[in-house]
Amino acid sequence: MTRPDWIAVDWGTSHLRAYAMRGTDCLDRAQSSDGMGTLAPAAFEGAFLSLVGGWLLDNGPLPVIACGMVGSRQGWVEAPYRSVPCAPVGGPLVQAPTRDPRLHVHIVAGLKQTRPADVLRGEETQIAGFLARNPGWDGVICLPGTHSKWAHVSAGEVVSFQTYLTGEMFALLSEQSVLRHSLSGWNAAGFDAGLAQGLERPEWLLARLFALRAEGLVAGLDPATARARLSGLLIGAELAGARPYWLGQRVAVIGADGVAMLYAQGLRSLSVPVTVQDVTEMTLAGLSAARALLPQKTETSCAR
Amino acid sequence: MTRPDWIAVDWGTSHLRAYAMRGTDCLDRAQSSDGMGTLAPAAFEGAFLSLVGGWLLDNGPLPVIACGMVGSRQGWVEAPYRSVPCAPVGGPLVQAPTRDPRLHVHIVAGLKQTRPADVLRGEETQIAGFLARNPGWDGVICLPGTHSKWAHVSAGEVVSFQTYLTGEMFALLSEQSVLRHSLSGWNAAGFDAGLAQGLERPEWLLARLFALRAEGLVAGLDPATARARLSGLLIGAELAGARPYWLGQRVAVIGADGVAMLYAQGLRSLSVPVTVQDVTEMTLAGLSAARALLPQKTETSCAR
Numbered sequence: 231m232t233r234p235d236w237i238a239v240d241w242g243t244s245h246l247r248a249y250a251m252r253g254t255d256c257l258d259r260a261q262s263s264d265g266m267g268t269l270a271p272a273a274f275e276g277a278f279l280s281l282v283g284g285w286l287l288d289n290g291p292l293p294v295i296a297c298g299m300v301g302s303r304q305g306w307v308e309a310p311y312r313s314v315p316c317a318p319v320g321g322p323l324v325q326a327p328t329r330d331p332r333l334h335v336h337i338v339a340g341l342k343q344t345r346p347a348d349v350l351r352g353e354e355t356q357i358a359g360f361l362a363r364n365p366g367w368d369g370v371i372c373l374p375g376t377h378s379k380w381a382h383v384s385a386g387e388v389v390s391f392q393t394y395l396t397g398e399m400f401a402l403l404s405e406q407s408v409l410r411h412s413l414s415g416w417n418a419a420g421f422d423a424g425l426a427q428g429l430e431r432p433e434w435l436l437a438r439l440f441a442l443r444a445e446g447l448v449a450g451l452d453p454a455t456a457r458a459r460l461s462g463l464l465i466g467a468e469l470a471g472a473r474p475y476w477l478g479q480r481v482a483v484i485g486a487d488g489v490a491m492l493y494a495q496g497l498r499s500l501s502v503p504v505t506v507q508d509v510t511e512m513t514l515a516g517l518s519a520a521r522a523l524l525p526q527k528t529e530t531s532c533a534r
Numbered sequence: 535m536t537r538p539d540w541i542a543v544d545w546g547t548s549h550l551r552a553y554a555m556r557g558t559d560c561l562d563r564a565q566s567s568d569g570m571g572t573l574a575p576a577a578f579e580g581a582f583l584s585l586v587g588g589w590l591l592d593n594g595p596l597p598v599i600a601c602g603m604v605g606s607r608q609g610w611v612e613a614p615y616r617s618v619p620c621a622p623v624g625g626p627l628v629q630a631p632t633r634d635p636r637l638h639v640h641i642v643a644g645l646k647q648t649r650p651a652d653v654l655r656g657e658e659t660q661i662a663g664f665l666a667r668n669p670g671w672d673g674v675i676c677l678p679g680t681h682s683k684w685a686h687v688s689a690g691e692v693v694s695f696q697t698y699l700t701g702e703m704f705a706l707l708s709e710q711s712v713l714r715h716s717l718s719g720w721n722a723a724g725f726d727a728g729l730a731q732g733l734e735r736p737e738w739l740l741a742r743l744f745a746l747r748a749e750g751l752v753a754g755l756d757p758a759t760a761r762a763r764l765s766g767l768l769i770g771a772e773l774a775g776a777r778p779y780w781l782g783q784r785v786a787v788i789g790a791d792g793v794a795m796l797y798a799q800g801l802r803s804l805s806v807p808v809t810v811q812d813v814t815e816m817t818l819a820g821l822s823a824a825r826a827l828l829p830q831k832t833e834t835s836c837a838r
Contacts, residue, residue: 311752344753346745347751347752348744348752393745393748394741395740396740402707406706407706432736433775434775435771435775436700436771437699437775439703440652440698441652444651444653444697445651448615448647448651448652464740467737467739468740470737
């Protein structure tokens with residue numbers, strides 16, 4: 231069996247995903263729900279070993295390149311934010327403390343912006359992956375998720391970025407609010423209607439949210455239409471707010487299949503040229519790019 | 535001791551408030567956390583008796599007039615919505631089933647609107663109270679709360695109304711979202727700044743929410759300013775959306791002291807003439823007006 235020569239890791243608040251890599255090829259993958267949100271710093275190494283122990287070699291340390299909230303102040307080790315404008319990933323990577331001699335763990339830093347204040351962790355790696363695959367690309371990258379990110383990219387650097395609470399808002403409203411009893415399933419026409427409303431009148435968002443419940447009570451609105459309309463209202467309002475980002479630009483959407491398609495639909499309705507990219511592919515390409523920042527052992531040895 | 539001749543009740547999802555009344559005078563008050571949200575229909579009478587049993591008379595039934603979610607489908611008995619345009623309260627009131635002969639419970643119906651779909655329960659009584667105190671008043675009534683209501687009132691009727699999810703949104707974001715660790719206390723200047731931002735750019739709401747956390751991380755934003763700014767952002771966005779309601783109108787704000795003052799501040803910053811009214815006073819005046827809808831026993835006897 232081919233042995234990996236490094237491990238790629240995407241470690242967020244609620245998930246841990248690891249990939250056994252040989253060069254840029256992915257040999258194997260594993261994931262668990264050991265998100266960094268539930269772990270104390272001392273517990274990171276154990277959680278990681280229990281997932282990837284089978285991939286490790288006895289004859290020397292395997293490099294591990296990790297991105298995401300694992301590098302936050304509450305993570306395995308803090309990888310301080312780098313300030314934009316800057317390349318999406320840059321050295322040196324921050325090494326995490328480990329007891330097991332078979333591991334050398336390096337963490338990719340997130341990015342920060344001072345005015346307006348903003349931060350991201352994990353998305354810098356996806357942006358780096360996209361730029362590695364598309365050298366010289368200029369435009370805007372949209373990364374939907376719990377906290378959607380929009381980034382202006384030019385000359386290989388992230389120039390500015392902005393975060394929207396859209397995904398978390400959808401989860402809060404559909405699971406914890408008074409609307410939760412009125413929402414279930416998905417009806418695409420409901421999404422279309424909500425998207426149009428959100429784009430046209432983002433300032434009516436707080437009123438149109440309650441209308442989802444009221445229409446259920448007095449006009450028999452079905453829960454599948456209501457839930458899809460909620461998604462459309464929120465994404466529409468985000469796109470209306472992000473106009474300074476996409477206006478006159480081409481946009482690459484990097485995200486999980488379903489949500490990326492919803493954003494692409496919204497952008498196309500605004501005549502914005504859109505390409506959609508798979509988030510895992512971009513993450514692995516970005517971690518590969520980050521790996522190239524490590525000191526090259528062989529060359530170093532030769533130079534001695 | 536003066537005995538009450540009726541009992542006024544405001545029974546919402548999370549609270550039960552009762553007032554021992556003689557005419558329009560309040561002799562005593564009592565409240566508990568037996569909101570209708572936690573009670574099965576069969577449990578309403580017991581919860582009510584345990585709060586007000588001491589006020590009841592042995593020599594005949596005491597009329598009880600109740601408003602709020604107690605009249606919803608999940609309440610003591612459903613008091614079906616009345617359709618606007620209509621007077622805020624109107625007869626006949628719906629009688630709730632009781633076993634105790636010392637009680638005659640009458641429930642005020644809520645209001646509904648078909649297009650755009652909307653509903654309210656409880657606020658119709660506060661509006662009726664305001665109109666009873668200010669006969670012939672035309673204008674807009676704003677009722678801040680978990681679900682803020684705006685109502686156009688003319689010629690003694692509610693012409694139209696609209697609900698905003700603002701209060702619930704503040705609770706969700708400050709208690710359940712990623713922002714919760716960044717918010718604590720209150721700084722009035724933060725409210726002013728958020729109000730101005732929310733009014734000017736309501737479409738940037740989803741981005742400015744995440745900025746509350748990001749500014750804490752990269753620029754040391756203090757939690758008291760952040761929490762007040764969140765409130766200002768949401769109320770500002772609501773006021774921007776409610777422009778068709780307040781533009782060129784006079785506005786009466788009916789609400790609990792603190793939140794009513796915040797809405798009044800926002801409206802005054804827009805040069806809208808505002809009067810602020812105490813919510814309990816309006817509720818009692820409205821329940822008194824509803825009581826006048828009951829058939830007058832003495833007169834009925836004489837007519838026989």
